[in-house]
Each structure stands twice: as C-alpha cells, then as structure tokens.
Amino acid sequence: MEHQQAAKIGEERGEAMIVIDSLCKSFGDNHVLKNFSLTLHSQENLVVLGRSGSGKSVLIKCIIGLLQPDSGEIIVFGNNVVQLSHHELDMLRTQVGFLFQSNALYDSMTVRENLEFPMRRHWFEISQREVDDMVMEALDNVNLGHTAEMMPAELSGGMAKRIALARTMILRPKIILYDEPTTGLDPITAREIESLMLKLHDKYKTSSIIISHDMNCVKTTADRVALLLDGRCYTDGSFEELEKSDDEHVKQFFE
C-alpha cells in the first residue's frame, strides 16, 4: 500500500516527529503511565493499542500539553513540550491536530464557524475569500459540503466525527493525534472514517498516532502497532507481526 511505502521512506531517513522518553504520569495513587517510551516517524501511521482505562487518552493529552507529565521527555519537532512557553506551545499546536474521542465541536457555533475558528486565530492576514475556500475544501474532503450552516446538534454521530476531522485538518497539521476515531460508530461509518483518514494521510503527507481498540481500524490504518500495557510500551511491530505473536498479553487483543 502506498502509505506504508511512504512510512518506510520516512523511517529510512530516520526522521522522528515525536519522541517520548520514559514518560510518567499519575493521578494521586493511580499510576497511569510508568516509563512509557515511543517514537513516531515521519509519515507513519502508528496505532497505540490498549485496554480501556490503560491511559491512552492521557498519553496523547500529554503530547499536546493538555496534561503535565510528572517526569520524562516529550520531544515534538525537536522541542521539549514540557519546557515550552505558552506562546511557543500555541505555535506548536497549530502543527499538531487532535481529534477528540468526544469530537468536542463548539456547540454554540455553526459547522462553518467551527472550521473558521482555528484559522481566524492564527492566520490574521487571510482574506474572507481564502477562508471560505479553505472551509469548502475541508468540507469537501469529508464529503459534507452541504452541512456548512448546520449546528453540531443537528449532525449524526458519524457526520460530527467527520466535521471534527475536517476541523482537525484545517490548519494543515503535520502530525495528527486521533483518540479512538471509530469508537461508538456503526461498522459501515467506521470504515468510512478509516478511509477518510487514509485519504487525508496520503493527500497531506501527515504522520499520525491513532488510539484504538477497534481491530478493523487497526488493521486498515496501522503501519506499526504499539501495545500500551501497565503504563509501558509493552511491544511494537507491524500488525501481522503482533497477530502471529505467541505472547499471552498480545494474543488477548487479537482474539
């Protein structure tokens, strides 16, 4: 597949987009991440697999700076996220898209305003026509051109997920973090979201971390799979490698 080749090339160049090194995060006595280490290479789709409550959402929230890790390093584009100032972090965040598990569309704004919101704040010189063009392009990317004037409450779950994806992509981020993009959707809609993710990956040459426990989604999107267990990266490898593994813990996921 095309995107898998692209990822190989990225790996050969050894370009690391995100490097996570011995990350620890706990909430009181609940030690969620314990010495978690992982590297995301350029143009790679990396799936992080883990049980519910194992700390997958916590992991990507640390990457984007929504949560402060207790210790460890998170290097994104060569910057240590933990040490960035407010302003530097905001600049970094325009390069990193985040798709929320709950979509998190602004429910007091129309779909169009939802998409314009990130743009207006970072590209001050942009004209209204350019904004309109980009909004239409983003909506066409997810095949929802007709929904521009609708409110988020009027959208179905699958549509809301696609709009959220369009909003995530609108600043043309180089890295995208997906938090369970297909959970809670029917299988057909889930396949649609997966193919959209792959389409956008090829079109904009992004690198992504995808959190999931939907095996279909893992199989179609993953270049590499990492297993989050007991707060550590238990193992990683291609889908086929892990599928054939004899390890008890790995097998559980592939049954």
Next chain:
Amino acid sequence: MNPIARSKDFLSQTGQISRFAGHLFSLGAKPPYEIKEFLAQCFFIGYRSLPLVGLTGFIMGLVLTMQLRPSLVYYGVQSRLPVMVGVAIVREIGPVITALIFAGKIGSSIGAELGSMKVTEQIDAMEVSGTNPYKYLVATRVVAGTLMLPVLTMLADVISLFGAYIGVNISAVTSFKLFFLQILHTIEFGDVLPAFIKTFFFGFAVSMVGCYKGYNSSRGTRGVGNSANTAVVLSSVLIFVIDLLAVQVTSILGLN
C-alpha cells in the same frame, strides 16, 4: 462537615478564585484581544437582560412606594414620599436587586455554558487549536459583565423611579416634573457615586464566580448543574458582602 473543615474549605476556595481572577490581569491584559467575542458578550449580557431588569425595576419602584405610603401618612409627611423612595432606590435597592437578578440570569448562564463546554472537552479543543480559552471565554465575559451591570443598574434606577411616580399617583396626583425635581433636589453626588461604583464590583463578582465555577466544573451533567447552581448562590452572597464593605468604606471616606 464540621465547622473547622467547612471554613478551611471556604478559605481555600476563596484563594483559588483569587488566583483564577488574578490571571485576568496577567493574561487578559496581553494582546491579541478578543474584541469580537467581547462585543458579542456585551450584547448578550447587557441587551438580553434589559427586559427582565426593566420589569423588575418597575415593579420594585411601584411596590416600594405603595408600601411606604401608609407609614408616611401616619407621621403626616407623605409629601416626602418621592424623596424617600428616590434615595432608597438609587442608593441601595436599585443596585442590589439588579445585581441579584443579574446573578440569577447571567451568573447561572455563564456557569452552565462554561461548565458544559468543560465537560464536553470544548475548552480543551480550544486550547489545542492554539487559542487561550481563558482569554477567549473568561476575560471577555468578565469584562463585559463588569461593564454591563452598571449600565443596567442605571437603567433599572430610572425605570424604577418611573414606577415610583406611578405609585405616588395612585392615591394623590403629582405632576411628573414636580416629582422628579423633588428627587433631583435631594439626591446628592454622595448618594449616586458610591452606589454607581459598587455596581462594577457586583458585575465583576457575578461574572467571575460564574466563570470560575463553570471552568472548574466536574465531569458529567451533574457537574454542570452544580456549577450553575453554586455560581448563583456564591455570587448572591458575595453581592451582600460587597454591599456591606461598600457602606463601611463610604462612611469612612465621609461620603454619606
């Protein structure tokens, strides 16, 4: 909870709110400013509260006058009715009632709005899109609330005096001109200024508490309802506390 734990809890919460409010001066003062959202909030907070504030102000003036009349008649000083009502409205009842209505309408709506944005991760979404949610959501609402309540109070005062005029006229005919001249003659700068200044503090307290409660809402729908509710309760209490402090300060300054 025992009284000691209770007061400890109250003090730590006061500290947290102060820290939260402190960000307004460190963060909110820095450009870029969210002008568009600020104006939208002024419209929402100010304009949309007008009918309610006007109606309650009118009834307040009318009822107050009708209630006061018998006592004044008893002492044979019913001719002082406009003055008494005027002073009561401008100095105390106008600002406090308007602020309480404001707490009920605006404090709860800010608390519920930010609370539901918090639990549905919209505030996080704003943050990851590189917008500072404190500046966009909190600073705009607090500044708008602080500036709009004084305006609303002035309008409520005027409408309320109009209600008082009608109240006076129910049982004795007074000319409109005479009524207002009498009030304007008695009311001094020292009556109006402290009352006006304290409304800024009321507006600040109500919108800040609403934002704080919403922003720190706990997860779930229960949390949202809770933050709207406690926002109203806490800001209503604060209004009376500020009122008490204001009367002390003005008397120390010799303004009354």
